[in-house]
Amino acid sequence: MSAIDHNGFAVARPGYALVGWMASLAIMLAVFLQGFVIHEPSPYELFMAALIPLWFLLGLRISRPVAPLMALMLLFNVGGLLSLLVMDDLDDGPMYMAISLFLALTAIFFAAIIAEKGKRLELIFKAWAAAAVLTALLGILGYFHAIPGGEIFTRYDRAMGAFQDPNVFGPFLIAPALFLMHGLLTGRLIDAPSRIGGLLIIAFGIFLSFSRAAWALFLFSAVAMVLVLLLKERSTAFRMKITMLALAAAMLMVVALGIALQFDKVSALFANRTQLVQDYDGGHLGRFERHKIGFLMSMEKPLGIGPMVFSRIFPEDEHNIWLKCLTSYGWLGFTCFVSMLVWTICFGFRYLLRHRPWQPYLMIAWIVLLGHAGIGNVIDIDHWRHVYLLFGILWGCRALEHGWQKQTIRRGDGHD
Numbered sequence: 001m002s003a004i005d006h007n008g009f010a011v012a013r014p015g016y017a018l019v020g021w022m023a024s025l026a027i028m029l030a031v032f033l034q035g036f037v038i039h040e041p042s043p044y045e046l047f048m049a050a051l052i053p054l055w056f057l058l059g060l061r062i063s064r065p066v067a068p069l070m071a072l073m074l075l076f077n078v079g080g081l082l083s084l085l086v087m088d089d090l091d092d093g094p095m096y097m098a099i100s101l102f103l104a105l106t107a108i109f110f111a112a113i114i115a116e117k118g119k120r121l122e123l124i125f126k127a128w129a130a131a132a133v134l135t136a137l138l139g140i141l142g143y144f145h146a147i148p149g150g151e152i153f154t155r156y157d158r159a160m161g162a163f164q165d166p167n168v169f170g171p172f173l174i175a176p177a178l179f180l181m182h183g184l185l186t187g188r189l190i191d192a193p194s195r196i197g198g199l200l201i202i203a204f205g206i207f208l209s210f211s212r213a214a215w216a217l218f219l220f221s222a223v224a225m226v227l228v229l230l231l232k233e234r235s236t237a238f239r240m241k242i243t244m245l246a247l248a249a250a251m252l253m254v255v256a257l258g259i260a261l262q263f264d265k266v267s268a269l270f271a272n273r274t275q276l277v278q279d280y281d282g283g284h285l286g287r288f289e290r291h292k293i294g295f296l297m298s299m300e301k302p303l304g305i306g307p308m309v310f311s312r313i314f315p316e317d318e319h320n321i322w323l324k325c326l327t328s329y330g331w332l333g334f335t336c337f338v339s340m341l342v343w344t345i346c347f348g349f350r351y352l353l354r355h356r357p358w359q360p361y362l363m364i365a366w367i368v369l370l371g372h373a374g375i376g377n378v379i380d381i382d383h384w385r386h387v388y389l390l391f392g393i394l395w396g397c398r399a400l401e402h403g404w405q406k407q408t409i410r411r412g413d414g415h416d
Contacts, residue, residue, distance in 0.1 A: 024120070024123055026051055027113065027120055027123050027124065027127070028123050028124075028126070028127035029047065029127070030044070030047055030048055030051060030127075031123075031124050031127035031128050031131065031389070032127040032128075032130055032131045033047055033131070034128070034131060034172070034385050034386055034389065035128075035131030035132060035134065035135040035161070035162060035163075035172065036131070036135065036162040037162065037163055037164060037385070038152065038162050038163070038164060040164075044385065045102065048102075048106055048109075049102070051109075052105055052106070052109045055109065055113070060109075060112050060113065060116065061112065061116075062108065062112055063112070063115045063116075063399045063402075064402075065115065065395070065398050065399040065401075065402040066108070066111045066112055066115055066395050066396070066398070066399050068343070069107065069108060069111055069340065069391065069392075069395040070108045072336045072337075072339060072340040072343075073104035073105075073107060073108060073336075073340070074104065075332065075333075075336045076100075076104065076329060076332075076333045076336040076337050076340070077097065077100050077101045077104055077329075077333075078332065078333075079304070079329040079330045079331070079332035079333025079334070079336065080096075080097045080100055080304075080307065080328060080329040080330075080333055081097055082303050082304075082330055082332065083303050083304035083305065083306045083307065083327075083328055083329060083330050083333070084097065084306060084307075085303060086301070086303050086304070086305060086306055087305075087306035087309060090306075091308070092307070092308060093306050093307045093308065093309075096307035096308060096328070097307060099383060100382065100383065103383065103385060103388045104388065106385070106388050106389070106392065107388035107389070107391040107392040107395075108392070109392065110124070110388075110389055110391075110392025110393060110396060111391070111392040111393075111395035111396040111399065112396070113396070114392065114393060114396025114397065114399070114400065115395075115396050115399030115400060115403075118357060118358050118396075118397075118400045121358050121361040121393065121396070121397075122361075124361075124389075124393065125175075125176070125179045125361060125364070128175060128176045128179065128386075128389075129176040129179050129180055129198060131176070132172065132173045132176035132177070132198075132202050132205075133176070133198045133201050133202060134162075135161035135162045135163070135169070135172075135173075135205070136159075136161055136173055136201050136202045136204070136205025136206075137201055137205070138150075138153045138161050138162055139153050139154070139159030139160060139161035139169060139205045139208060139209070140159060140201070140204055140205055140208060141153070142154045142159060142161075143158075143159040143208050157210075157265070157269060158208065158209055158210045158211075158269070159205060159208035159209050159210075160209065161205060166209040166210065166211050167209070167211045167213060167214070167379060168384055169205070169209050169211075169214075170205075170206050170209035170211035170213070170214025170215075170217075170218075171211070171213065171214050171217055171372065171375065171381075171384070171386070172384075172386050173202045173205055173206050173209075173214070173218075174206070174214070174217050174218055174221050174368050174371070175364055175365065175368045175386065175390070176198075176202060177199060177202045177203060177206070177218065177221075177222075178221055178222070178225050178364045178367065178368065179364055180195045180198050180199045180202070181195075181199060181222065181225065181249065182225065182229075182360055182363075182364060183195050184196065184199065184245065184249070185226075185229060185241075185242050185245050185246065186229070186242075186360075196252075199249075200252075200256060203218070203253060203256070204256065204260070206218050207257065207260060208260075208266075210269055210270070213375040213378060213379050216371075216374075216375065217368075217371040217372070217374070217375055220367075220371050220374070221367050221368055221371050224367045224370075224371075225363065225364065225367055226242060226243075226246045228352065228353070228363055228367070229242050230242060230243070231353060232353050232359075287316075287319050287320075287378065290314050290315075290316070290318070290319075291318075291319075291320050291323055293314075294310065294314075294318060294320075294323045294326075294327060295323060295326070297327075298323065298326035298327060301326075301327075301330070302330060302331045303330040303331075304326060304327050304328055304329060304330035304331075304333070305327050305328075306327075306328065307328045308328075309327070310323075310324075310327050310328075317380060318380055319378060319379055319380060320376070320377060320378065320379075320380070321337075321376035321377075321379070321380055321381050321382060322334070322338075322376065322377070324380045324382055325337045325338070325382070328382070329382075337382075340391070341369075341373055344369065344391060344394050344395065345366070345369070345370055345373070347394075347398055348362060348365075348366035348369070348370075348394050348397075349366070351397065351398075351401050352366060354401070356400070356401070356404065358397050358400055361393060361397065362393070362394065362397040365390050365393040365394050365397070366394060368390060369387070369390045369391070369394065372384075372387055372390070
């Protein structure tokens with residue numbers, strides 16, 4: 001890095017370079033730690049609890065394009081705090097809301113640091129990919145009992161890596177998988193072997209999670225990314241390359257799946273998990289019946305019923321992000337979350353095909369967030385750390401786009 005002296009010349013300052021290197025390392029470590037949350041508070045929470053205030057003390061600012069995210073996140077949590085007022089027994093309610101507020105701050109933090117320096121997006125995705133490969137490998141080794149004590153990385157005969165739940169582990173791996181896939185489709189041939197190896201490990205981890213939501217999310221995201229690339233690239237040769245590589249990757253996945261199904265344990269659980277409706281979905285007070293009753297109940301509860309109260313009334317939690325927002329964050333929280341999600345998806349779609357240095361990262365985050373909105377119909381995602389990272393990435397890209405537009409207008413080059 002360099003500074004400018006009084007004559008206008010660039011002057012090298014090693015101190016600036018050291019600070020920049022430490023900042024990059026801190027960002028990468030923060031993202032990497034998201035893949036290891038067996039116990040709470042996890043190393044990620046502890047590290048971020050120190051990093052966020054330190055960064056703001058050192059001068060990190062909330063830019064105008066990021067400000068709406070901060071407002072909506074905070075109002076979303078205000079709704080949750082108001083829901084505590086209707087609880088007869090607070091129990092773990094305050095801690096639940098403290099976690100919600102903390103995660104909201106992480107989204108604002110990531111958006112702010114990306115807005116400050118767009119090159120940090122590459123660091124974020126590389127760290128995410130490294131965490132995904134390692135935690136997926138732990139899940140795979142644990143599933144096949146290939147390491148001593150490997151059962152800590154499984155649950156209900158399903159791989160969960162260094163997570164507490166296979167249903168969070170699987171979706172966490174999707175964005176890194178797309179990052180490696182994008183590099184494979186558009187990058188240099190010399191880097192292909194490492195990307196293929198990482199992608200196969202992550203894909204196998206997703207499969208062994210036996211999470212139907214993760215499977216659907218992976219399929220949707222992979223297809224959506226290929227379609228966006230085909231729309232974005234106008235070269236016939238490049239489109240042919242993407243098509244051929246995508247087909248080759250799909251065939252490789254099918255072969256890998258065929259090999260995995262040769263194990264009796266895998267094939268039996270796979271057959272069970274591929275049933276569209278499980279007993280706990282359609283049975284008495286099953287998932288879908290709870291959704292119906294819960295939505296009707298929420299229409300009479302403007303402040304909600306409080307965090308984790310739903311599972312005291314019914315056999316399980318809401319397993320639906322929209323119902324979760326209504327019960328745990330009230331009408332205010334529900335309105336803010338839906339507004340934030342719709343706003344994010346809309347501006348992401350608007351910027352999706354623009355040729356920018358950060359376009360690949362915006363594309364991946366947008367596709368994966370859209371997919372999470374879909375699986376949110378059958379699972380709660382309000383405490384998933386990587387979902388808040390996705391929000392931060394997209395709103396950071398929004399700020400970068402605003403900065404690009406301002407510079408373009410000053411140059412008089414038009415808007416794109």
